[in-house]
Amino acid sequence: MLCSHFVHHLRACAKLSSQSLGQKLHAQIIKLGLQQYGPLPNSLLEMYGKCGVMGDALQMFDEMPQRDIVSWASTLTAYNHAGLPRRSLSIFAEMWEHDRLQPDHFVIASLVKACASLGDVRLGKQVHAYFVRSPFYDDDVAKSSLVDMYSKCGFPHHARTVFNLIRVKGTVSWTALISGYAQTGRKGDALELFSRMPVKNLLSWSALISGLVQSGHGIDAFSIFMKMRKETDHGIDPFILSAIIAACANMAMLELGKQVHCLALALCLDSNLFVSNALVDMYAKCSDLLAAKSIFTNTRERDVVTWTSIIVGTAQHGQAKEALSLYDEMMLDGVKPNEVTFLGLIYACSHVGLVSKGRHLFNSMSKDYGIRPSLEHYTSLLDLLSRSGHLGEAEELLKTMPYEPDEAAWAALLSACRQHKNTKVAVRVADHLLCLGPKDPSTLILLSNTYAAASMWERVSKVRKLMSVMDFRKEPGCSCIELAKESQVFYAGDSSHPMKDQLLGLLKELDEEMRKRGYVPDTSYVLHDLEQHEKDLLFMDIVWAACMLHASKLP
DNA sequence: GTAGGGTTAG
Numbered sequence: 001m002l003c004s005h006f007v008h009h010l011r012a013c014a015k016l017s018s019q020s021l022g023q024k025l026h027a028q029i030i031k032l033g034l035q036q037y038g039p040l041p042n043s044l045l046e047m048y049g050k051c052g053v054m055g056d057a058l059q060m061f062d063e064m065p066q067r068d069i070v071s072w073a074s075t076l077t078a079y080n081h082a083g084l085p086r087r088s089l090s091i092f093a094e095m096w097e098h099d100r101l102q103p104d105h106f107v108i109a110s111l112v113k114a115c116a117s118l119g120d121v122r123l124g125k126q127v128h129a130y131f132v133r134s135p136f137y138d139d140d141v142a143k144s145s146l147v148d149m150y151s152k153c154g155f156p157h158h159a160r161t162v163f164n165l166i167r168v169k170g171t172v173s174w175t176a177l178i179s180g181y182a183q184t185g186r187k188g189d190a191l192e193l194f195s196r197m198p199v200k201n202l203l204s205w206s207a208l209i210s211g212l213v214q215s216g217h218g219i220d221a222f223s224i225f226m227k228m229r230k231e232t233d234h235g236i237d238p239f240i241l242s243a244i245i246a247a248c249a250n251m252a253m254l255e256l257g258k259q260v261h262c263l264a265l266a267l268c269l270d271s272n273l274f275v276s277n278a279l280v281d282m283y284a285k286c287s288d289l290l291a292a293k294s295i296f297t298n299t300r301e302r303d304v305v306t307w308t309s310i311i312v313g314t315a316q317h318g319q320a321k322e323a324l325s326l327y328d329e330m331m332l333d334g335v336k337p338n339e340v341t342f343l344g345l346i347y348a349c350s351h352v353g354l355v356s357k358g359r360h361l362f363n364s365m366s367k368d369y370g371i372r373p374s375l376e377h378y379t380s381l382l383d384l385l386s387r388s389g390h391l392g393e394a395e396e397l398l399k400t401m402p403y404e405p406d407e408a409a410w411a412a413l414l415s416a417c418r419q420h421k422n423t424k425v426a427v428r429v430a431d432h433l434l435c436l437g438p439k440d441p442s443t444l445i446l447l448s449n450t451y452a453a454a455s456m457w458e459r460v461s462k463v464r465k466l467m468s469v470m471d472f473r474k475e476p477g478c479s480c481i482e483l484a485k486e487s488q489v490f491y492a493g494d495s496s497h498p499m500k501d502q503l504l505g506l507l508k509e510l511d512e513e514m515r516k517r518g519y520v521p522d523t524s525y526v527l528h529d530l531e532q533h534e535k536d537l538l539f540m541d542i543v544w545a546a547c548m549l550h551a552s553k554l555p
Numbered sequence: 556g557t558a559g560g561g562t563t564a565g
Contacts, residue, residue, distance in 0.1 A: 043556095073556045104557090105557070113557080116558095142557070144558040145557070145559095174559085177559095204559080204560080205560085240560075241561085246561085272561095274561050278562050280563090281563065311563090344564070347564085
């Protein structure tokens with residue numbers, strides 16, 4: 001009787017994440033000498049795990065005289081909860097070694113979840129294989145976890161296959177699949193499935209909306225958000241709000257972002273860390289750095305994302321020194337940087353040519369914080385070295401780094417060689433690229449121009465042949481700005497704008513002003529067989545966006 | 556004792 005009372009209350013603490021109440025119950029249990037009685041050790045373990053007190057959860061586990069499958073499953077959940085999926089996976093082997101226990105469907109579902117959070121589909125498939133051969137192969141919850149894993153790893157097709165095998169499809173299964181479709185940009189599938197979904201809750205709407213935001217369908221995400229507001233009674237929580245703020249950020253829609261900010265204030269959700277982090281990022285991406293800084297300053301409990309958002313935002317607005325001193329402040333504040341922080345910092349160095357500082361940060365990342373540099377970090381360092389003219393070092397890094405450099409990486413170096421007019425390295429890099437069999441049209445243009453500049457006409461014609469056999473279409477570049485509550489999009493070579501004549505006039509004025517001050521456009525990187533006036537016209541496209549920005553500031 | 560949504564880069 002007494003025991004089931006404790007089990008019941010401990011479970012409530014686990015659900016509510018109420019650590020202090022849980023500890024009080026634990027104290028009473030010890031006083032009564034019941035700490036090893038019946039299901040209580042497992043209940044205590046579960047409570048500490050779900051409250052995020054990993055140390056105490058593990059102590060419970062270690063002190064158990066006898067561990068059953070539930071003890072192992074709860075430990076797995078605790079590790080998942082604490083964001084330690086690798087530890088979860090190592091349990092798979094330990095269960096058998098220590099206690100001769102085979103994973104059941106509870107354990108399998110948790111293992112799959114660990115694979116999902118690591119984004120490791122290879123391991124996920126192994127667990128899947130184990131599952132279908134186990135006596136639990138028919139369990140719907142484990143299948144649902146597989147749907148989630150395949151969705152998170154970017155394989156919605158596999159997720160669909162498992163989904164179809166679920167006998168009783170609950171809201172969780174539907175949501176997991178819809179999320180997979182939305183995140184991978186399969187808008188049609190996501191919407192179709194969502195409309196067929198029998199019971200929708202706030203999480204289902206949220207999964208669809210945030211998935212669409214992540215795959216760049218901000219407008220659709222917004223209209224679904226409005227639909228939810230209109231047609232349902234679901235409230236707005238910090239999850240959905242931060243997704244909507246991110247949508248404004250990605251589309252650089254400042255006015256809309258401000259309105260969502262007001263919504264956050266009205267709902268008293270602006271003090272939520274996820275919401276304020278999203279706001280810092282939104283204002284920075286919308287070029288209102290002052291507003292971003294003000295949100296940042298007013299955020300009391302700043303975490304690594306808050307700091308990283310302001311550092312990246314500051315760096316992207318050219319204030320590299322300021323970004324670096326924010327990093328110093330962050331360390332004084334005792335916040336540990338993560339891999340994104342370092343990307344922002346190296347980016348900052350890259351844009352003002354702080355080569356040795358950038359190198360130092362790159363090394364500090366692994367030495368001081370144990371973060372293994374990713375391909376992106378190497379690319380960022382490469383960018384720093386090549387922009388600043390350290391071409392030899394950049395080439396060396398490209399060859400020795402622990403990742404296989406792709407076409408874009410080599411092309412970036414080549415482009416830098418041309419900017420620094422280093423023909424010798426340029427030709428060497430170009431030859432290497434040519435061997436790789438380049439596929440990107442802009443790489444081919446770059447190659448053609450490199451060889452043309454070095455008067456290597458045979459290779460020019462070789463590149464031209466490569467161009468002619470492929471479907472040579474380059475996505476046109478475009479710029480987008482918000483002007484009087486409307487978004488204006490301009491494509492390169494676009495001449496359909498109703499204000500074309502006024503715009504071109506202003507553009508010409510700006511161009512003349514630039515030339516007067518000694519800024520002559522460098523058109524040498526444009527395709528070589530264009531006439532000079534055609535090159536100038538192309539250049540006009542490049543300043544088009546700058547011109548529009550200017551126009552938007554006119555009264 | 557198991558499964559679904561959120562912020563930072565590219």
